[in-house]
Amino acid sequence: MFILVNLKAYPCDPIEVATAARDVAEASGARIAVSPQAADIARVADTGVETWAQHVSPNAHGSHTGSTLAEAVADNGAEGTLINHSENRLKLADIDGSVRAAERADLETIVCANNPAQVGAAAALGPDAVAVEPPELIGGDVSVSTADPGIVEDAVAAADAVDPDVDVFCGAGVSTGDDVAAAGDLGASGILLASGVAKADDPRAALEDLVTGL
Ligand SMILES: O=C[C@H](O)COP(=O)(O)O
Numbered sequence: 010m011f012i013l014v015n016l017k018a019y020p021c022d023p024i025e026v027a028t029a030a031r032d033v034a035e036a037s038g039a040r041i042a043v044s045p046q047a048a049d050i051a052r053v054a055d056t057g058v059e060t061w062a063q064h065v066s067p068n069a070h071g072s073h074t075g076s077t078l079a080e081a082v083a084d085n086g087a088e089g090t091l092i093n094h095s096e097n098r099l100k101l102a103d104i105d106g107s108v109r110a111a112e113r114a115d116l117e118t119i120v121c122a123n124n125p126a127q128v129g130a131a132a133a134l135g136p137d138a139v140a141v142e143p144p145e146l147i148g149g150d151v152s153v154s155t156a157d158p159g160i161v162e163d164a165v166a167a168a169d170a171v172d173p174d175v176d177v178f179c180g181a182g183v184s185t186g187d188d189v190a191a192a193g194d195l196g197a198s199g200i201l202l203a204s205g206v207a208k209a210d211d212p213r214a215a216l217e218d219l220v221t222g223l
Pocket residue numbers: 015094095142146147148149180181182183201202203204205
């Protein structure tokens with residue numbers, strides 16, 4: 010299981026979380042990555058933690074003011090990127106373009122989706138993984154693996170029907186090792202989470218609890 014911690018735009022210290030994630034990953038052998046604000050990618054990557062972007066634009070170099078260039082995040086230490094997060098939805102053509110841009114920059118990709126139907130469509134674009142996140146559960150206290158286990162199982166089946174090589178992650182409300190274990194039992198290959206770590210009083214303790222479910 011891969012645990013990807015999305016810091017969104019929360020007012021946490023990205024270096025505190027990154028350092029804790031690096032240490033917990035090293036101690037446990039778990040794969041843990043941190044996805045900070047684009048402006049923080051270089052200094053988060055400098056901690057040694059696996060670092061992901063929260064988004065990349067579909068365009069390449071050129072006259073694209075305000076874009077988040079895949080090549081730029083890769084040059085600053087990102088190893089992968091989220092695409093089409095529920096809080097940053099894209100048009101279908103732009104999801105495809107962002108996946109292609111990430112591939113050009115050798116970034117791993119996770120395309121987010123609301124439901125199993127979208128998971129199937131996202132898998133058809135050939136990312137490394139898709140992540141199913143029911144929007145109504147994002148930021149809540151109840152894990153998707155408890156509140157809606159069927160959506161995870163259906164997402165795994167939907168992706169497998171399109172492309173068995175595409176991994177399926179789940180996210181929304183995940184905050185404990187038990188949540189992680191339940192997601193794994195439902196067939197998920199990874200977890201996408203945010204508030205359980207970024208808003209925790211003790212992010213290191215939260216991460217240490219999460220890896221008990223691996
Ligand atoms: O990117 C992370 C997901 O939106 C889940 O967020 P959450 O863990 O705060 O529910």
